[in-house]
Amino acid sequence: MSQTNNSLNVPLYINGERVQSVSTEWRDVVNPATQEVVARVPFATEAEVNQAVANAKQAFASWRNTSLGQRMRIMLKFQQLLRENIAPLAELITREHGKTLPDAEGEVMRGLEVVEHACSITSLQLGELAENAASGIDVYTIHQPIGVGAGITAFNFPVMLPCFMFPIAVAAGNTFVLKPSEQDPTSSLFLVELANRAGLPPGVLNVVHGGPDVVNMICDHPDIRAVSFIGSTKVGTHVYNRASQAGKRAQSMMGAKNHCIVLPDANKDQAINNLLGAAFGAAGQRCMANSVVVLVGETKEWIPEIVARSKLLKIGPGTDREADVGPMVSKAAKARTEGLIASGVEQGAKLLLDGRNCRVEGYAEGNFVGPTVFSGVGVEMDIYTQEIFGPAMCIVEVATLDEAIAFINANPNGNGTSIFTSSGWAARKFQNEIDVGQVGINVPLPVPVAYFSFTGSRASKLGDLGPNGKQALQFWTQTKTVTARWFAPDADGGKVNTTISMK
Known part of the structure; x- marks a missing residue:
């Protein structure tokens, strides 16, 4: 679309x-x-992307040699500024994403x-x-920055996901170009502006906006x-x-189908409350959402209470605390989710709670879908x-823990999974036998x-290394190994030694 209100333009x-972008392609950012329309985001031109990368490359020449102590102090200042701006950041997230x-x-705190x-x-x-x-x-290793890095993030965590990328990258001496989601970019x-205010030199951290072409x-x-x-x-x-x-x-950290096993010895009240938060929090728009509940044995008798508590959840705008x-x-x-709910009914699942046609007083145009609960779900169903x-x-519903573990391991995804139980033996068996990268007990x-x-x-x-922790430092650095020997000043010279004994 063409720009019509410059005050809304995201730089x-x-x-x-x-x-300010010179792009002729812009997208409305809409309060869900x-x-x-709360903002308009440009799809950056090739020249603008090239300029961001060129500045990052130029900044790398000096930033890589900035002392560890100075980089640390900038990160300390950044965390202070981030802590001081939790409220305005959260308000921006709610305005453009919709989450409460x-x-x-909570997202800002995770970042x-x-x-x-x-x-x-x-x-x-x-x-x-x-x-x-x-x-x-002597033999030693050095962890050196690799150069210009880039991050491409989804809409569902516009603060946390960039934090999974650039803080470690720039702290390690790299420079960075971020392309946030065009759905909630501000x-x-x-x-990024807070990080630069903390003392990052110009060009170390840059932002470009856009869609597939910019990717x-x-x-x-x-x-x-x-x-x-x-x-x-798909994109990942x-x-x-x-x-x-x-x-x-x-x-690439990508899509998922996360499962949560509930054993009969679990704390019922805690388990059900956690199930609802994991499935319905952020309107289910989390890659870690536990959207499949695997009830073992007599826990199937908990289904009516799960549905009853789901009905009590309040649906409303994110500004309503x-x-x-x-x-x-x-x-x-919204249309995609409602279409999948319809397919679940058509394919034979039992719809216990229907969140379609949800209405919130005063927000008739809102993209609301209420909590939805299916039972009798088969592995062949679209849902x-x-x-x-x-x-x-x-x-x-399954009969045993072994059956539940086998069910989860048969799914191709491995993002996250959880179990609710009071048995240490069952929890240990689960963590040992489950073929999923992140496990919750x-x-x-x-x-x-x-x-x-x-x-x-x-x-x-996809990729051997993930964000955060030690793996993030490995991803954003290259290891250089040095083998060094020094001779005394009066050592014999002139003769080239082409072999080195390692005895």
């Missing part, structure tokens, strides 16, 4: 400054609760954890040394050395393959094979704290 961020303010504030971890860069980036690996010879932009420019650009992606499986596979074929280091479920991000997302990415819970959303790596697996991940 690019290049070389430490806001830059009201359909009000408490949920948005803050990563920044706090990046403040440890002075110890994270230490190498190793073996003195006298051979007689008079909180990502504000986050491809990033994957193809010869001066970008590494690309990190978090989002859908494309990004990983295209960036890898262009000779870049790449990682009493709301449990906010609107979906777009009308297209099971596809990631609904909406507030829908699919209930599956009486925890519904098994996203680890930031100093542990995000370890989704199988069809939910």
Whole structure:
């Protein structure tokens, strides 16, 4: 679309400054609760992307040699600014994404954890040394930055997902180009501005906006050395393959179908409350949402109470702090979710609670879908094979823990899974036998704290290394190994030694 109101235009961020795009292609950013146009985002031109990368490449020459102590101090200042701006960041998230303010504030806090971890860069980036690996010879490793990195993030966590990428990358001495989601870009932009306000030199951290064309420019650009992606499986596979074929280091954290096992000995009240939060929080728009509940044995008798408690959840705009479920991000997302609910009915699942045709007083145009609960779900149904990415819970009933584990392992995705039980034996069996990267024990959303790596697996991940923790430092650095020997000043010279004994 063409731009009509310059005051709503979202800028690019290049070389430490806001830059108004000259693009002729713009997209409306819409408040999901009201359909009000709250911003307009440009789809950056090729020249603008090239300029952002060029500035990042130029900044890398000096930033890579900035002391660890100085980089640490900038991260410390950044975490302070981030903590001071939790409220305005959450308001931006709610305005453009729709999630409730408490949920948005929780997202900012998870991003803050990563920044706090990046403040440890002075110890994270230490190498190793073996003195006298051979007689008079030392061997040591150095973790050096790789150059210009890039991040491509999904709409569902516009603050947390960028924090999964650039804080560790720039703290390690790299420079960075971020392409946030075009659906809710302003909180990502504000986050980057806070990092620059903390003291990052111009060009170290940049923002470009856009769609598939900009994604491809990033994957193809010869001066970008590494690309990190978090989002859908379709786009993530494309990004990983295209960036890898262009000779870049790449990682893609992608879609999922997360399961939660409930054993009869679980704390019933806690389990059900956690199930509802994991399935319906953020309107189900989480890659870690536990959308499939696997009830073992007599826990099938809990189904009426699960449905009854789901009916009590309040649906409303994200600005209502009493709301449990906010609107979906777009009308297209709502239509897709409602279409999958319809397919579940058509394919034989039992619809116990229907969230379609949801109405919220005063918000007739909002993208609301209420909590939806299915039982009798089969593995061939669309509501099971596809990631609904909406507030829908699919209930599956099995007889034993072994059957539940086998059921989950048969699914191609491996992002996250949980179990609710009071049995240490059952929990240990589950964590040992389940073939999923992230496991929760009486925890519904098994996203680890930031100093542990995000370890989704199988069809939910491409690339050997994930965001956060030690793996993030490995992804954003290259290891250089040095083998060194020094001779005394009066040693015999002139003769070339072509062999080195390692005895």
